[in-house]
Amino acid sequence: MIWQKTKLHLHPGFEHQADPFLSTSSLVNRTFIMTHASSRIAGVRSVALSVPDLQATADFFTKIWGLELTDNQGGIQYFKGTGSDAYLISLRQSQGPAKLIDVTLRARSLQAIQDIQQHLGEHGKVISPTAPVSEPGGGVACTISDKVGRIYKLVFADVQHPASSDQKDRPIRLAHVVLNSDEIAITQKFYEDVFDFSLSDRTKIMAFMRCNSDHHSIAFGDTDNNALNHIAFLVPDLDSVMRGGGRLKDAGFPIAWGPGRHGPGNNTFNYFVGPNDIVVEYTSEVEQIDDNYVARFPSDWTWPPGRIDQWGISPMPHPTLKEAQKKVFFETPT
Numbered sequence: 001m002i003w004q005k006t007k008l009h010l011h012p013g014f015e016h017q018a019d020p021f022l023s024t025s026s027l028v029n030r031t032f033i034m035t036h037a038s039s040r041i042a043g044v045r046s047v048a049l050s051v052p053d054l055q056a057t058a059d060f061f062t063k064i065w066g067l068e069l070t071d072n073q074g075g076i077q078y079f080k081g082t083g084s085d086a087y088l089i090s091l092r093q094s095q096g097p098a099k100l101i102d103v104t105l106r107a108r109s110l111q112a113i114q115d116i117q118q119h120l121g122e123h124g125k126v127i128s129p130t131a132p133v134s135e136p137g138g139g140v141a142c143t144i145s146d147k148v149g150r151i152y153k154l155v156f157a158d159v160q161h162p163a164s165s166d167q168k169d170r171p172i173r174l175a176h177v178v179l180n181s182d183e184i185a186i187t188q189k190f191y192e193d194v195f196d197f198s199l200s201d202r203t204k205i206m207a208f209m210r211c212n213s214d215h216h217s218i219a220f221g222d223t224d225n226n227a228l229n230h231i232a233f234l235v236p237d238l239d240s241v242m243r244g245g246g247r248l249k250d251a252g253f254p255i256a257w258g259p260g261r262h263g264p265g266n267n268t269f270n271y272f273v274g275p276n277d278i279v280v281e282y283t284s285e286v287e288q289i290d291d292n293y294v295a296r297f298p299s300d301w302t303w304p305p306g307r308i309d310q311w312g313i314s315p316m317p318h319p320t321l322k323e324a325q326k327k328v329f330f331e332t333p334t
C-alpha cells in the first residue's frame with residue numbers, strides 16, 4: 001500500500017471539464033489515495049445462476065457463447081472457458097424467472113476467508129460456514145451475504161487446471177461482474193472494508209473496483225435497484241469481440257451495445273441480452289494497472305456530446321439492454 005500523488009491521464013476522446021471548483025476539489029480528493037490489490041480476494045471466479053429453461057440457456061452458453069459443458073452434478077451444469085478456472089458459469093433449473101445464486105470470489109488464503117467473516121460484522125451474515133466443496137474445482141468455501149441480499153461464495157484452494165492456449169472467439173475467464181446498487185456508497189464501502197477492494201475509478205453512473213491488476217473485477221451501477229447488470233467474459237483479442245458480435249447476431253442475439261472501447265478500463269466491448277435477460281459482454285484488452293494508478297472521478301470522466309465510448313461508432317445502448325439490466329436479482333437464501 002502506498003500513498004499516491006495525483007496525475008491526470010485520460011484516454012483519447014475524453015474532455016476534461018475546465019470547472020475550476022470541480023477540478024480543484026477533485027485534485028484535492030485525489031491527492032492522497034491509497035491504492036493496492038486486495039489482501040483477501042484474488043479475483044472473481046464464477047457466477048451461479050438459476051434459469052427457467054435450463055437446456056436452452058445451456059445451449060446458448062455452449063453452442064453460441066463459446067463455453068464448454070464440463071460437469072453435471074445433481075442437476076447443476078458447469079461451464080468452463082479456455083483458462084484455468086474449473087468453471088465460469090453454473091446453471092440450475094428455476095421455477096420462476098432467472099436468479100443469481102451467487103458470485104464466487106477466489107480468496108487469497110484460508111485466513112483471508114476468516115478475515116472477511118470477521119470484518120462482515122453487522123454488514124452482512126454468513127449463510128454457510130467454511131467447508132469442503134464438492135463442485136468442480138473443489139477446495140473449501142463459505143457463503144456470505146450483504147445486507148441487501150447479494151450472495152458471495154468465497155472459495156479457496158480450488159483446483160486451477162493448466163490453461164489450454166487461448167482460442168480465438170472463445171472466452172478465457174470472467175473479466176468482471178457488474179452489479180446494480182441503490183446505495184452505491186454503502187456497497188463500495190462494503191467491498192473496501194470486507195473484501196479489501198480498491199476504487200479504480202468513479203464515473204457518474206458506475207464505481208469500478210479492483211482486487212488485482214485488472215482495472216476492475218467488480219463494478220457497481222448507480223441505479224434504483226440491486227439487480228445483475230452484466231457478466232463480462234474475457235476473450236483473447238479485439239477480433240474475437242468483433243467476430244463474437246457477428247456470431248451472436250446470426251444466432252438471433254443482436255449486439256445491444258457495441259462495438260466500442262470503454263473509458264475506465266480501456267477495454268473493448270460488445271454487449272448482448274442473452275436468454276432470460278441475462279446480459280453478457282465480450283471484452284478484451286482490459287487495462288492492467290498497479291499501485292501507481294490514481295482513481296478519477298465524474299468530473300474527470302466526461303465525454304464529448306453524443307459520445308459514451310472512445311470510438312463513437314456504436315449506436316447508443318438498445319432499450320432492451322437497459323430493461324434486461326433490471327430483471328435478474330439474487331435468489332433469497334433459504
Ligand SMILES: [Fe+2]
Pocket residue numbers: 176178230232281
Ligand atoms: Fe462490462
